[in-house]
Structures are given as C-alpha cells and as structure tokens.
Amino acid sequence: MEDVARAAGVSRMTVSRALRSDGPVSDETRSRILEIVKKMNYVPDQSAGSLSTRKSGFIATLVPSLNNLHFAESVQALNESVEDIGLQLLLGHTDYSRSREERLIESMLKRRPEVIVLPFDGHTQRTVKLLKQANVPVIEQWEIPEKPIDYTVGFSNADAAKRMTLALVERGYSRIAFVSESEDAWTRGAARRAGFEQGMLEANLSPHRQVRFGKPPISIHDGYLIGMQYKEHFADADCIFCVSDAPAFGVLSGLKELGVNVPNDIAVVGFGNFEMSRFASPKISTVELGGREIGQQTGSLIRRLLLAEAGIPKHTPINIQLKWRESTRTR
Amino acid sequence: MEDVARAAGVSRMTVSRALRSDGPVSDETRSRILEIVKKMNYVPDQSAGSLSTRKSGFIATLVPSLNNLHFAESVQALNESVEDIGLQLLLGHTDYSRSREERLIESMLKRRPEVIVLPFDGHTQRTVKLLKQANVPVIEQWEIPEKPIDYTVGFSNADAAKRMTLALVERGYSRIAFVSESEDAWTRGAARRAGFEQGMLEANLSPHRQVRFGKPPISIHDGYLIGMQYKEHFADADCIFCVSDAPAFGVLSGLKELGVNVPNDIAVVGFGNFEMSRFASPKISTVELGGREIGQQTGSLIRRLLLAEAGIPKHTPINIQLKWRESTRTR
DNA sequence: GCTTTCAATGTTACCGGTAACATTGATTTC
DNA sequence: GAAATCAATGTTACCGGTAACATTGAAAGC
Numbered sequence: 001m002e003d004v005a006r007a008a009g010v011s012r013m014t015v016s017r018a019l020r021s022d023g024p025v026s027d028e029t030r031s032r033i034l035e036i037v038k039k040m041n042y043v044p045d046q047s048a049g050s051l052s053t054r055k056s057g058f059i060a061t062l063v064p065s066l067n068n069l070h071f072a073e074s075v076q077a078l079n080e081s082v083e084d085i086g087l088q089l090l091l092g093h094t095d096y097s098r099s100r101e102e103r104l105i106e107s108m109l110k111r112r113p114e115v116i117v118l119p120f121d122g123h124t125q126r127t128v129k130l131l132k133q134a135n136v137p138v139i140e141q142w143e144i145p146e147k148p149i150d151y152t153v154g155f156s157n158a159d160a161a162k163r164m165t166l167a168l169v170e171r172g173y174s175r176i177a178f179v180s181e182s183e184d185a186w187t188r189g190a191a192r193r194a195g196f197e198q199g200m201l202e203a204n205l206s207p208h209r210q211v212r213f214g215k216p217p218i219s220i221h222d223g224y225l226i227g228m229q230y231k232e233h234f235a236d237a238d239c240i241f242c243v244s245d246a247p248a249f250g251v252l253s254g255l256k257e258l259g260v261n262v263p264n265d266i267a268v269v270g271f272g273n274f275e276m277s278r279f280a281s282p283k284i285s286t287v288e289l290g291g292r293e294i295g296q297q298t299g300s301l302i303r304r305l306l307l308a309e310a311g312i313p314k315h316t317p318i319n320i321q322l323k324w325r326e327s328t329r330t331r
Numbered sequence: 332m333e334d335v336a337r338a339a340g341v342s343r344m345t346v347s348r349a350l351r352s353d354g355p356v357s358d359e360t361r362s363r364i365l366e367i368v369k370k371m372n373y374v375p376d377q378s379a380g381s382l383s384t385r386k387s388g389f390i391a392t393l394v395p396s397l398n399n400l401h402f403a404e405s406v407q408a409l410n411e412s413v414e415d416i417g418l419q420l421l422l423g424h425t426d427y428s429r430s431r432e433e434r435l436i437e438s439m440l441k442r443r444p445e446v447i448v449l450p451f452d453g454h455t456q457r458t459v460k461l462l463k464q465a466n467v468p469v470i471e472q473w474e475i476p477e478k479p480i481d482y483t484v485g486f487s488n489a490d491a492a493k494r495m496t497l498a499l500v501e502r503g504y505s506r507i508a509f510v511s512e513s514e515d516a517w518t519r520g521a522a523r524r525a526g527f528e529q530g531m532l533e534a535n536l537s538p539h540r541q542v543r544f545g546k547p548p549i550s551i552h553d554g555y556l557i558g559m560q561y562k563e564h565f566a567d568a569d570c571i572f573c574v575s576d577a578p579a580f581g582v583l584s585g586l587k588e589l590g591v592n593v594p595n596d597i598a599v600v601g602f603g604n605f606e607m608s609r610f611a612s613p614k615i616s617t618v619e620l621g622g623r624e625i626g627q628q629t630g631s632l633i634r635r636l637l638l639a640e641a642g643i644p645k646h647t648p649i650n651i652q653l654k655w656r657e658s659t660r661t662r
Numbered sequence: 663g664c665t666t667t668c669a670a671t672g673t674t675a676c677c678g679g680t681a682a683c684a685t686t687g688a689t690t691t692c
Numbered sequence: 693g694a695a696a697t698c699a700a701t702g703t704t705a706c707c708g709g710t711a712a713c714a715t716t717g718a719a720a721g722c
Contacts, residue, residue: 017670026669
C-alpha cells in the first residue's frame with residue numbers, strides 16, 4: 001500500500017480511502033489511485049484490515065456433513081445470500097459428532113467470526129459455554145432446540161413426522177412401521193421417531209412397529225439390508241416410514257429384489273425429499289424440508305443482524321411440505 | 332493477552348510462547364499460564380498472529396458446486412487431511428461459471444491463502460494472471476489441463492471415457508450412443524465426449540450417435556426427458572453412455588416408464604459412480620473417479636508443499652475404475 | 663475582506679499478535 | 693573462581709491496514 005501511495009503521490013490513508021467505495025476522496029484522485037492499484041496488481045490484505053476495524057467478515061458455519069444434499073444446498077444458499085456483502089464462510093463439518101463440533105468451534109473462534117451458524121443436534125456443555133462467551137450472534141439451524149442459545153432457523157422434526165404419520169393414517173394406513181438408526185445420537189432422527197410415536201398414539205394405533213438399525217447417519221445401504229428382511233420385520237405392516245429418504249431408497253431396492261410390490265404389498269415413505277426420491281421407482285412419497293430456504297433465511301437474518309436492525313425475531317420458522325408420490329396409495 | 336500476562340506476572344511474549352506448543356518456556360510457567368488462559372476464557376486472535384507470521388493458515392478452495400457428492404466428498408476429505416495442522420478451508424463454489432471463479436479468486440486472495448485449490452474447467456485469462464501473481468502454490472484438480480499453472484491432482488476424463496468406450500465394445504456393444512450437455516461450457520464433460528469419440532473411431536465404429544440436451548451440469552431430470560424419447564433417439568442403439576451418473580439415472584427412469592428393459596433392450600452406462608447408481612434398479616455400470624482420493628492426495632500434497640519438501644512431483648495421478656453392474660450385459 | 667464551512671487529505675496511534683534481538687541468572691567448564 | 697554457555701524471559705519494533713483527529717485551502721456567507 002505504501003508503494004501505491006508513493007506512486008500516486010498521496011498518503012497511505014488516501015489509498016485506503018480510495019479502495020473503499022464510500023471513502024471521501026475526490027473522483028480524480030480515486031481514479032488515479034485505482035489505476036495504479038491495477039497496474040501494480042496490488043491486492044489489499046483483508047486480515048490486516050480486519051484487525052483494525054474489528055470486523056473479520058467471517059461467518060463460522062458448521063454442517064453435519066457435506067455428504068448430504070440437504071446441508072450442501074443450505075450452505076450454498078447461505079453463501080450466495082451473503083457473499084455480495086463481502087462475507088466469507090468458514091466451513092466445517094461435524095460428522096455428527098459433538099466433540100468434533102466443540103473442537104471446530106474452538107478453532108473457528110480464533111478467526112473472530114461475526115456470526116456463528118450451526119445445526120442443532122445437541123451440543124456439549126463446553127460448546128454452549130464457548131458459544132455464549134464468544135459474544136457473537138449464534139444461529140441454530142434445522143431442528144428447533146428447547147433452549148435456544150440465541151437465534152433459530154428451522155422447524156420441528158417431531159411435528160413434521162407427526163404430520164406425516166397422521167396423513168398416512170388418513171390415507172388408510174394403520175400398521176405403520178418406523179425405520180430409524182440404532183442409536184439416538186442423531187437428535188433430529190430421534191425427534192422424528194418421537195413425532196411418529198405421538199402421531200400413532202393420537203390415532204389410537206400402535207407405535208411399536210419399529211426397526212432400529214445402522215449407525216447415524218443411516219445410509220442407503222442400511223435401508224437395503226432392512227428391506228431384505230421384509231418377512232422378519234414387515235410381514236404384518238402396511239407401510240414403512242423411514243427416518244430419511246436414504247434408507248427409504250435402500251428399502252425400496254431391497255423389496256424389489258425380493259419381489260415385494262410397492263405400493264400394493266406395502267407402502268414406503270421417506271423424509272427429506274432427496275433428489276433421488278423423485279427418480280426412484282416407484283417415486284418415493286416424502287417430507288420436503290426446504291434446505292435452500294433455511295440457507296436463504298439464515299442469510300437474510302445475518303444481514304439484518306449485522307445492520308443491527310431492531311426487532312429481529314428470535315425464531316424463523318421454515319415450512320415443510322408432504323410430497324405424495326407413487327410409493328403410497330392414494331385413497 | 333495483556334490481561335493474561337498481567338495475571339500470570341509475565342510478559343505478553345511469554346504468554347505467546349506458552350500458547351505455541353514448541354515455544355521455549357519452562358513447564359511450570361507454561362502450565363500456570365495455560366490455567367489462567369482457561370480461567371479467563373482467553374481465545375487468541377489468529378488474524379493478528381497471521382499478520383505477524385505472514386502465515387494465514389488458509390487454503391482457498393473452489394468447487395464447481397457442493398450440490399454434487401463428488402465435490403462434496405473431495406472437499407470433506409481435503410478438510411480432514413489438513414485440519415490437524417491447523418489449516419482452514421476458505422470455500423467457494425463457482426457454479427460452473429468462469430467469471431464467478433475469477434471473482435471468487437479475487438476476493439479470496441485478500442485473505443492471503445497459503446495454497447489455492449481449484450477444479451480445472453478452463454479459466455479466464457485474468458484468473459490465470461491473478462493465480463500466477465499471487466505467488467502461492469496453485470493446485471488444479473480433477474481434469475488435467477494441457478498447460479497447468481502449477482500442480483495438478485487428477486486424471487484425464489478423455490482417457491477415462493475412452494477406456495469405458497473400448498470396454499463396452501469389448502463386451503459386444505457397437506451402436507453406442509453418447510448423452511451429454513447441449514453446450515461444451517463444461518470442459519470435463521466435453522473431454523469425456525471427446526474420449527468417447529476417440530474410442531469409437533479407434534474401434535472403427537460410428538461416434539455420431541449423440542444426444543445433446545440440457546445445460547451443464549446435466550441433471551437427473553434432463554436424463555429422464557431424454558429417456559422418454561427412446562424411440563426418437565435410441566431406436567437403433569444398443570447402449571447409452573451418459574456423461575455422468577445423474578442423467579444415466581434419469582434415463583433409466585424414463586426407459587422404465589416406457590417399458591423398455593435394461594439391459595436386455597438396451598444398456599445404460601454412467602460416469603462418476605454416484606451413490607444412487609449402486610441402488611438404482613438395475614444398478615448402473617459406471618466409472619469410479621475417486622473424489623475422496625483427490626481430496627486426500629491434495630491434502631498430502633499441501634502438507635509437503637508447506638514443509639517446503641524437495642522433489643515434489645507436479646502431477647499426482649488419480650486412478651479411475653470401471654464398475655460393472657446390472658445395467659450392462661456381461662459377455 | 664474576513665470569518666465560517668466543508669471537502670480533501672495528512673498524521674499519529676493502535677488493532678493483537680510475533681520476530682528478532684537483548685537480558686538475566688544459574689550451571690558448566692577448565 | 694572467572695569465563696563460557698544456555699535456558700528462560702523481557703524489550704522493541706513491526707506485520708498492513710484503519711480510526712480518530714488534525715490540517716489545509718477553496719468556496720460560501722455576511
């Protein structure tokens with residue numbers, strides 16, 4: 001910057017001003033400086049600037065995994081909605097591990113992010129402490145925590161699963177089985193299971209047809225193995241409701257291999273509306289979660305937070321939708 | 332840091348040393364300082380440190396899109412392989428646009444990354460200029476450029492497609508159709524198409540059975556629409572080779588809807604080995620690219636670069652594999 | 663014509679760390 | 693016992709920007 005200033009015959013400060021579009025510099029001086037900047041290929045060092053302004057321009061962003069289009073989409077939407085105001089995502093994936101989450105947050109805080117965005121899936125005590133002390137807005141996404149740290153953007157997985165369950169009952173299914181992970185480490189999965197149980201109880205039906213298999217996150221392959229055990233698990237069921245589309249897709253291919261017809265012999269329902277569900281055969285009925293919307297809403301929430309607007313709501317609800325396709329009968 | 336130093340009765344410098352595991356500080360002093368750090372919840376500011384050491388700890392990383400498990404996996408693998416040495420990814424997605432790529436690089440350079448990782452898919456002239464002037468190692472991934480900027484990690488898409496084509500011929504297919512995007516904006520797709528054509532010519536077969544449809548990146552839905560036009564496009568073909576697994580999956584569901592049997596009436600082959608291909612019905616034969624391996628190899632390359640090791644090869648080749656499944660006949 | 667005002671620019675200090683060199687005091691060496 | 697050595701710690705300056713205040717000179721106001 002010194003070099004540029006010298007070449008332009010001004011002080012460093014004037015160069016600094018010329019580079020920020022709002023700085024009070026005469027048009028003539030600015031254009032002269034910008035020309036020299038270009039000629040000398042000068043690229044300002046944003047870290048140095050951040051140190052002085054105390055604005056890092058970073059958003060610490062955690063996702064469970066990129067290996068899942070939900071999250072990837074939501075990150076992409078978030079990025080798109082904040083990049084025009086010069087914000088950068090610092091991305092990390094927790095791999096569904098709370099201790100990894102804690103470690104990531106600890107290391108990201110060293111970069112002084114202006115906002116912290118993370119999925120809610122339970123946190124360690126230390127994570128909560130770190131987040132609170134960071135003195136930075138925290139946005140928890142996807143599932144809504146009972147005790148939010150700060151802001152939330154998401155929906156209730158339990159309510160969504162319950163809604164689907166009751167809709168299935170309304171469509172004539174009564175012996176509905178629920179497929180989920182063998183552990184409840186994955187909070188959102190556990191919430192969906194709870195929603196299923198509530199729905200069944202409310203309809204006076206048994207919530208006890210459940211298959212629990214596979215470590216979170218449950219995969220297509222886990223679903224396939226479950227599907228292959230049709231006789232054992234689903235002989236008296238009329239519908240298989242899966243905790244996510246991945247196992248639903250797998251279950252379908254297992255059933256196909258056994259010659260079990262969906263939806264005539266049994267219905268299959270997923271959760272999440274992955275792209276593959278639209279193209280499975282039969283196409284899978286599922287719950288659409290709006291990953292893009294979560295990213296976008298988080299982005300606009302961040303913009304408002306950084307402008308220090310007043311009256312920003314603590315919770316931004318996201319709408320879910322039931323998608324009916326070929327894997328269920330229509331009444 | 333000043334506060335910690337005062338509380339410990341030492342100078343700031345000693346605190347700084349105590350926080351870096353290698354600093355020459357007596358064990359007693361270090362443990363005392365670390366205790367105070369913990370009690371006061373002091374989190375050092377890495378930007379300030381970077382300014383002084385001139386090491387940002389950032390890796391600028393571009394991907395075409397996160398909306399594709401290939402890239403997501405490779406990013407995840409890269410991240411895992413460098414996070415233990417304290418490196419952070421600055422992630423951006425180009426959305427398959429070169430001007431977006433240019434803009435992202437420009438903005439990331441302000442963070443003074445220590446390495447730049449990006450997919451090769453053609454660059455603008457200005458991008459190349461920016462990269463060269465940045466005076467930082469550049470790693471181009473996936474496709475191998477004819478004129479690499481610096482380091483490369485990847486494989487030749489043309490060779491891979493040619494290999495698959497010749498293998499199909501060997502399996503008895505001769506009237507092979509190739510499905511790809513309507514534009515060649517996507518360099519890797521164009522390379523695959525070129526490889527297909529070379530393979531067919533080498534086998535003395537016609538490379539002219541081609542369907543070009545959809546904007547890059549071609550989607551499952553595009554494939555579906557293409558599959559639905561079986562009579563029009565594939566009446567005299569015996570195999571459909573798709574530029575990626577996404578359209579292959581879509582083609583399959585289109586054909587199924589028309590009652591065309593795969594592989595008896597016609598074979599379908601993809602490229603990329605997406606997870607869905609293993610669970611489609613029939614399961615899709617495809618080319619496995621090794622996204623994780625690209626991420627890992629890039630990670631270990633970066634480690635060697637930052638240690639300034641000697642004799643680092645400019646190119647790291649990645650192996651591809653042909654995966655034979657149900658969508659093709661075995662000879 | 664003299665003061666006021668204001669836009670454009672300059673000066674100084676500081677953001678929060680660390681590099682490089684200086685200092686100190688105990689231990690080793692002969 | 694004096695000099696040499698070395699581990700532990702301190703001092704000073706600097707990394708590359710910007711905030712905050714100071715200065716300057718031309719235009720506006722009376």
